[in-house]
Amino acid sequence: MTEDVLLRQxxxxxxxxxYVYDERGELVFWNDRLEELFDLTADQLAGMTPMEFFLEADRPAVERAVEAIxxxxxxxxxxxxxxxEGTILFELSGHRLTDDEGSIVGxxxxxxxxTERREQSVKLTAQNDRLSEFATILTHDLRNPLAVAYGDxxxxxxxxxxxxxxxxxxxxxxxGRIIDDVFVIARDGRSVTDAEAVDLAAVARDAWDMVDTAAATLDARATVVVDGDASRLQRLFENLFRNSVExxxxxxxxxxxxxxxxxxxEDDGPGIDATDRGAIFDPGFSSSTDGTGFGLYIVETIAEAHGWSVAITESATxxxxFEFTILPGDDDLDLVSG
Structure with a gap:
């Protein structure tokens, strides 16, 4: 077996x-894994630059890295x-090659x-942030009612x-309500791992039946099916409905x-004051004297557990x-014609 064959195997x-690139930054040698991941032939790969493999947003960083090598x-x-195999986050190493005289040859x-390692790191950071929030809630938001109770x-x-x-x-x-809300945040803030197809209109109607809506009216016209946790999404709608009625x-x-x-x-009420919108999802924020201030925070927590974002805007009236965005790159959204 020749050295070349042994090296390739x-x-x-x-x-x-x-991968191996020459002094011009052009690809000259690679293993089969590169061909498998990018579905390119040897003729197509030969001479490619590092930047050509990556998303446009990441190409400047790769180009700077090549210069730094x-x-x-x-x-x-x-x-x-x-x-x-989908979008992959690569950790790329580069080592300069020189000949016997010290000249750079590639x-x-x-x-x-x-990808998985980074996702786990992001999840761990989010969990640590959540624990910090819990500590703040338990030390700050419970202190006032406890002080009042002791005083009475x-x-x-x-x-x-x-x-x-x-x-x-x-x-x-x-x-008691604060403790219940914190428990919900701890349970429902975990990333959704057992997602199933969920008809949002059906879940919204189920949530409506669980809320004291007085003379309010629900118009569940959405024909959206998402991958999610039905029980958590029902709680999301329940909190939004209570917030609107209140x-x-x-x-x-x-x-x-x-x-x-x-x-x-959305609702046809008076809306949320523009000065409050920046804090509306903050834990403990409430414009009501008897609210816990965690209803909308729970809404945001459940949305983030699904990998979504939520923003407060103004309805046509x-x-x-509340606009929920299923983040680009996810295949969670299926808009079904009604």
């Missing part, structure tokens, strides 16, 4: 991409590419799929006024409709409009 057993000798950079390296208890002990017991009960009820009045009309990028829930 050795690099072809790698799960990673192996020739200047510093080694470099590591991350870049995304569309492959036969560089070699390995492209490793780190001491006052009752002092003068025996039984009205203080009613006020004490109100504070304990509020503490803030827009008992006769509000709430509409669930599809958009080009997802769906929206001036009411509140």
């Amino acid at each position: 050795s690099v072809n057993v790698l799960d990673d991409v192996f 020739f200047e510093t000798g080694e470099i590591v950079v991350e870049a995304r590419a569309n492959t036969t 560089f070699c390296g390995v492209g490793r799929d780190v 208890l001491e006052q009752y002990r002092s003068d025996g006024d039984e009205e203080r017991l009613d006020l004490l009960g109100d504070s304990l009820d509020r503490i 803030h827009a009045g008992p006769s509000v009309t709430i509409t669930v409709t599809e958009t080009e990028t997802g769906f929206a829930v 001036g009411g509140a409009r």
Whole structure:
């Protein structure tokens, strides 16, 4: 077996991409993994530059990395590419190659799929952030009702006024609601891993039946089917419906409709003050004296657990409009003609 054959067989057993570029930055040697991932022939691959493999947004970083290899000798950079196995985030290494006289003749390296590792890192960061939020909620938002409860208890002990017991009960009820909401956030904030096809209009109607909607009206006209967790999405709608009824009045009309990028829930009430929109999803934020301030925070948490984003805007009638965007690159959205 010749050295060339031995070398090729050795690099072809790698799960990673192996590549060699010449001093002009043109591809001259690679393993079979590169051909498999990009579905290109040897003739098509020969002479390609590193930038040509990656998404346009990541090409400048790859180009700078190539320049750095020739200047510093080694470099590591991350870049995304569309492959036969989907969009992959690669960790790319580069090592400068020189001849016996020290002249640069090119560089070699390995492209490793780190997509899953990065996703796990993002999830871990999100979980740590959530734990920090829980600590803030439990130390800040519980402190005030606890202080009020202790004050009412001491006052009752002092003068025996039984009205203080009613006020004490109100504070304990509020503490209980906060604890319930924190539990929901902890449970429903986890990434959705057991998604199934969900008819949003059907889930919205189920949520409507669970909320005290008084004389309000639901217009669930959306014909959107998404991949999601039905129970969590029902809770998302329940919180939105309660928010509309509480803030827009008992006769509000709430509409669930599809958009080009997802769906929206809007009402015909007075809307949300522009000065409050930046804080509307913050934990503990509430314009109501008896609310916990976690209803819309839970909505955002459930949306993010699905990989979606939510934004507050204004409906055509001036009411509140919550727009849910299923992020580009996901195949979760199926707009079904009604």
